Amino acid sequence: MKVSREQVRENRANIVAAALTLFKERGFDAVTLADVMGKAGLTHGGFYGHFRSKDDLVAQTCAHATDPGERAKPVFDAYRTSYLSERHREDVGAGCIYAALGGEVVRQTPQARHALTEGLKTFIDALALTAPGEDEAARRIAALNGFSAMVGGIMLARLVDDPALSDELLGANRTALGETRTTG
């Protein structure tokens, strides 16, 4: 059956949202188009009315995930604290796309990589405004290094099957640099 124009827009948004969560939870390859469409409340055949291919969906999903309009401006200390929380560690599907899919996006289409690249640029610029450091150059380094440690830290914290080591990874990355300098 045909569907209203607004419903079409909503369905498309639901597909992208479902895809984003599933991709982060299971990785691009393990997620089926039928999974995505089912989670969006549709049947798999309708997929090609919205996207050219699965690769196209991946690219569009990456673009959506890094849309700056979707994100609040981060404040370095607060951002890092909530990033390196147990909550974020546990909820991959709702969490940071770089931590969940960073290692896989390299092998996706140029469009997908480009979307995440542009998203990262914008994000690092914003993070550098509130990062610790005497001058702009130092703050930029702190933002780049800080976000690298967040991404690597939470990825390792998720990977590890030892809860103590996992907590230690979160804690060490919350403590290092910023907090140490503030108190030391």
Next chain:
Amino acid sequence: MKVSREQVRENRANIVAAALTLFKERGFDAVTLADVMGKAGLTHGGFYGHFRSKDDLVAQTCAHATDPGERAKPVFDAYRTSYLSERHREDVGAGCIYAALGGEVVRQTPQARHALTEGLKTFIDALALTAPGEDEAARRIAALNGFSAMVGGIMLARLVDDPALSDELLGANRTALGETRTTG
């Protein structure tokens, strides 16, 4: 045809070595058993003489990759410099398994996760011996934070399609903490 016992051992080692490189280059899902066996110079049917399943191969490969017998003791500064090099960024197949596959191993078998967990413990312990810091606790935090930043930093440097940003990510993580403190 049957094959000598030594040849069998050698073939098995070749399969694991081929798998490790291919997994790091393309991810677990995208690598075919036929790919692995072909790279090891064998045909795909012989696979099940060595492993119970693809999952088993994944677990064995993770165990092999983190075998401490295979790795030299890292010295913090030197290790970080070579880790965050262009060479390491370019050669994923020969590089660090945590950076290449860390995000995917979470979804693999418990055995695979466990192998990488034990490997990480041993490695962090070793890295903490030469990490910067006044006391043991500080050095351990520096090791955890330093390695997190290396893993996240090189992952982002590989993902990004902008060479300038990629170099900046490597440089920022080489400079931060250690080098800054040494010169400042």
Next chain:
DNA sequence: TGTACATCAGTGAACGCGCGTTCACTGATGTAC
């Protein structure tokens, strides 16, 4: 040391399943009058 034969690592064809993709169809939408 030499011979006969059982073993078994590797081969390559085959199987079955699941996935991305296609397509004829349906029936609600939205337009033309």
Next chain:
DNA sequence: TGTACATCAGTGAACGCGCGTTCACTGATGTAC
């Protein structure tokens, strides 16, 4: 405002390919004598 009909978003069956896995077979190895 109401009616008739063309459009087209979504449905679900079908297709074909590639993958993990199985299996009957081969022929070199290594053991028993």
